[in-house]
Amino acid sequence: MDNGPTDATPTAAAFRLILLSKSNPVMGCYMFWTSLLVLKMLVMSLLTARQRMKTKTYANPEDLRLSRSPEVRFGDPNVERVRRAHRNDLENILPFLLMSLAYVASGPNPLTARLLIRIGASARLLHTVVYAIIPVPQPARALAFFTTFAITCFEAGYVLVCCIKYI
Amino acid sequence: MDNGPTDATPTAAAFRLILLSKSNPVMGCYMFWTSLLVLKMLVMSLLTARQRMKTKTYANPEDLRLSRSPEVRFGDPNVERVRRAHRNDLENILPFLLMSLAYVASGPNPLTARLLIRIGASARLLHTVVYAIIPVPQPARALAFFTTFAITCFEAGYVLVCCIKYI
Amino acid sequence: MDNGPTDATPTAAAFRLILLSKSNPVMGCYMFWTSLLVLKMLVMSLLTARQRMKTKTYANPEDLRLSRSPEVRFGDPNVERVRRAHRNDLENILPFLLMSLAYVASGPNPLTARLLIRIGASARLLHTVVYAIIPVPQPARALAFFTTFAITCFEAGYVLVCCIKYI
Numbered sequence: 001m002d003n004g005p006t007d008a009t010p011t012a013a014a015f016r017l018i019l020l021s022k023s024n025p026v027m028g029c030y031m032f033w034t035s036l037l038v039l040k041m042l043v044m045s046l047l048t049a050r051q052r053m054k055t056k057t058y059a060n061p062e063d064l065r066l067s068r069s070p071e072v073r074f075g076d077p078n079v080e081r082v083r084r085a086h087r088n089d090l091e092n093i094l095p096f097l098l099m100s101l102a103y104v105a106s107g108p109n110p111l112t113a114r115l116l117i118r119i120g121a122s123a124r125l126l127h128t129v130v131y132a133i134i135p136v137p138q139p140a141r142a143l144a145f146f147t148t149f150a151i152t153c154f155e156a157g158y159v160l161v162c163c164i165k166y167i
Numbered sequence: 168m169d170n171g172p173t174d175a176t177p178t179a180a181a182f183r184l185i186l187l188s189k190s191n192p193v194m195g196c197y198m199f200w201t202s203l204l205v206l207k208m209l210v211m212s213l214l215t216a217r218q219r220m221k222t223k224t225y226a227n228p229e230d231l232r233l234s235r236s237p238e239v240r241f242g243d244p245n246v247e248r249v250r251r252a253h254r255n256d257l258e259n260i261l262p263f264l265l266m267s268l269a270y271v272a273s274g275p276n277p278l279t280a281r282l283l284i285r286i287g288a289s290a291r292l293l294h295t296v297v298y299a300i301i302p303v304p305q306p307a308r309a310l311a312f313f314t315t316f317a318i319t320c321f322e323a324g325y326v327l328v329c330c331i332k333y334i
Numbered sequence: 335m336d337n338g339p340t341d342a343t344p345t346a347a348a349f350r351l352i353l354l355s356k357s358n359p360v361m362g363c364y365m366f367w368t369s370l371l372v373l374k375m376l377v378m379s380l381l382t383a384r385q386r387m388k389t390k391t392y393a394n395p396e397d398l399r400l401s402r403s404p405e406v407r408f409g410d411p412n413v414e415r416v417r418r419a420h421r422n423d424l425e426n427i428l429p430f431l432l433m434s435l436a437y438v439a440s441g442p443n444p445l446t447a448r449l450l451i452r453i454g455a456s457a458r459l460l461h462t463v464v465y466a467i468i469p470v471p472q473p474a475r476a477l478a479f480f481t482t483f484a485i486t487c488f489e490a491g492y493v494l495v496c497c498i499k500y501i
Contacts, residue, residue, distance in 0.1 A: 020187050020354050022440055028500030031436040035490040035497070038433045042483060042490075045425060059418060062471050084226060090257055090424055091212060097432050098264050099205045102198040106189055114500075137229050149209060156202040156209075163202075166195030166281075187354050251393060257424055258379060265431050266372045269365040273356055305396050316376060323369040323376075330369070333362030333448075 019105050029114045030104050033121035037093050040125055044086040047132060051079045085132035092145070093124055096152045103155040106162045116151050123147035186272050196281045197271050200288035204260050207292055211253040214299060218246045252299035259312070260291055263319045270322040273329045283318050290314035353439050363448045364438050367455035371427050374459055378420040381466060385413045419466035426479070427458055430486045437489040440496045450485050457481035 022028050052058055056069040057076040064072065100117055127144035130136045189195050219225060223236040224243040231239065267284055294311035297303045356362050386392055390403040391410040398406070434451055461478035464470045 018185055018188065018352055020439060021352065022497065025500050027439065028497045031440060031493050032497040032500050034432060034436045035493040038429045038486060039490045041425070041429050042486060045483070060415070060469075062469060062475070065472070081227070086425060090428070091208070091253060094257075094261055094428055094432070095205045095208050098201060098261070101268075101435075102201045105187065105194065106198060118501075135227075135229060138232070141229070149212070152205060152209060156206045159198050159202040163189065163195045163199040166192050166199050167285075185352055185355065248394070258375070258420060261424070261428055262372045262375050265368060265428070268435075269368045272354060272361065273365060302394075302396060305399070308396070316379070319372060319376060323373045326365050326369040330356065330362045330366040333359050333366050334452075 019107055020101070024104070026104050026108070026110050026113045026117075029117050030100055033117050034097055034100075037097065037121055037124060040128060041086070041089050041093060044082065044089060044128070044132070048079065048082045048086065051076070051082050055079060081135070082132045085128060088131070088145075089124070089128070092148055092152075096120055096124070096148055099152050099155045099159075102159050106159045108158060116155065120148045120151035123151075186274055187268070191271070193271050193275070193277050193280045193284075196284050197267055200284050201264055201267075204264065204288055204291060207295060208253070208256050208260060211249065211256060211295070211299070215246065215249045215253065218243070218249050222246060248302070249299050252295060255298070255312075256291070256295070259315055259319075263287055263291070263315055266319050266322045266326075269326050273326050275325060283322065287315045287318035290318075353441055354435070358438070360438050360442070360444050360447045360451075363451050364434055367451050368431055368434075371431065371455050371458060374462060375420070375423050375427060378416065378423060378462070378466070382413065382416045382420065385410070385416050389413060415469070416466045419462060422465070422479075423458070423462070426482055426486075430454055430458070430482055433486050433489045433493075436493050440493045442492060450489065454482045454485035457485075 018024070020027055022031065055076045055078055057073045057079045058064055058069055059072055059074060061072055064070070100120070103116075104113065123144045127141060127148070130140040130144060185191065187194055189198065222243045222245055224240045224246045225231055225236055226239055226241060228239055231237070267287070270283075271280065290311045294308060294315070297307040297311060352358065354361055356365065389410045389412055391407045391413045392398055392403055393406055393408060395406055398404070434454070437450075438447065457478045461475060461482070464474040464478060
């Protein structure tokens, strides 16, 4: 490669532009924590199933035979607690993941971005623990909730400013 | 750069391929409106909390102490209205955002794509106003709903045709 | 292009890095099946609306005039079945799509990845058929559910291992 330097310039620029690639450490960090949060959300389905079996609360007639329950039931408090926690995940984790992806694509400071993704994702893991696994008095759940909430807002504000010209 | 032209060809092609990057105005537009819609969805949580406080309708025993409510309650119409609007967002905004990302990645006409993203996102903002903030008679909500619905369908159809060979 | 070979090396590498582009067949496959699943989720809204009309079960006072129903109603079993199926989609399809996107970005074996995406998405289409359209006895629904569940877990595990260094 005798013409290395002249070649390197455009290619390196191209590489730097590919923010949504695992060669970008921020994207790698996003991918790691996305996997953990997705696994956590899937576990909620299993927790719901466990509570349904324990309390014999099935919502569909075709599920009764497996458990020898006489009829469909709704509104068991243990089942509903896990379901509320699961719905809270849908309302917060999915927007956090979509927002973080746009944030990564906006090319933020790598250190800040990785810190925000780590804290935001960890707070949601904690939220599930204090909501659905071991219910603890407030404000434990509120603190975990608002940590990710604030980070998602910050990311949205950053991307809004960054992309305002494409409105 | 004496060999500029021969270099430029592959690099420019590579740049054009990076559709999911903020150097692509369609992606910038997607990122801007994603941020607005994510913020809007987060606001729904605050609206729910406000209705819960106003009507003292708390779903978890550990939330009662903060508000001096005697017991958990469900089914308050004001709380349920905001919750239905929030669930409708989950059912429509999240698919719209995921679909639009795939649509941007399929390299559509930039003018069309930006127009669809803007209209689809604005209609969802309007949907929240007429559903959860100031309930107005139908068909206001239905019109807002079907605008984004139709745009998401169009994007899905476009991507299906575009990627049929990878089925 | 007399200096083709020396040029080709970095550019080809850059091209290969752009995993989230339709030039990558795995991404094309992801985009195709994303479109189908998004369309399927939108159809759930129409199925709910059909059941609401058939049983005159409307949740909002402003919807009553269209259908000449005297009052709002909740808890109709046919409406609730479609709504449970729809919620199950939110809990499983959206994480599957976000997880698969991260999985595609991690550069998996193309054959494996396309197979997993095809099977995971098809199982969810089947899940809707046996849950909301023609309710059939278990374990039809459970099998469809756990197929996508297992694939999402596998993808998450793959990405976790692949990105562990960015934790």
